Amino acid sequence: MHDFRRTMELNYFGPVKLILRLLPGMRERGSGQIVNVSTLGVQTNTPRFSAYVASKAALDAFSRSVASEVVDDGVHFSTVYMPLVRTPMSEPTGHYKNFPAKSPDEAADMIANAITGATSASRRNSGVSRRSPTRRSRRPGRDRQRRLPALPRG
Secondary structure, eight states, X not given: OHHHHHHHIIIIIHHHHHHHHHHHHHHHHTOEEEEEEEETHHHHTOTTOHHHHHHHHHHHHHHHHHHHHHGGGTEEEEEEEEOOBOSTTTTTOGGGTXXXXXXXXXXXXXXXXXXXXXXXXXXXXXXXXXXXXXXXXXXXXXXXTOOOOOOXXX
16 A cells, blocks of 8 residues: 555645646736646556556546636646656566667657647647647626635645
8 A cells, every 4th residue: 555655645646736836826827838747558557557557547637627627717738648668667567578668768758749839740649638628718797807716735
């Protein structure tokens, strides 16, 4: 259980705490971008990394929910669904030795593309997903300077 708790602290609660601290300023400014790094394992149920995949799935679900809450404030979320990357974490798992994998430099390029807004064609090929729910038009008479809901302090 210790490994699951530690993994959730690192991959879910850490990013959530950071996002909750950054969102008020982004919302006040009327613009912002959050880029999360997830794993293709969230979409494919990768074996042997259940704690890791569960923590990334939690962040993915949180981000999809929050994205729809802040899109009218000009804040957008992107998620990089990282494939297998040859790192010390994957090294001990012999099961993955013959799987295709990215180098750390290729993984860094995927994240940089998400940050800089690579074209849709390159996003499709790179595992980047933009979370930008359909923007609702503002209702007539709605106060543009509306009070933003308070976010919990962590």
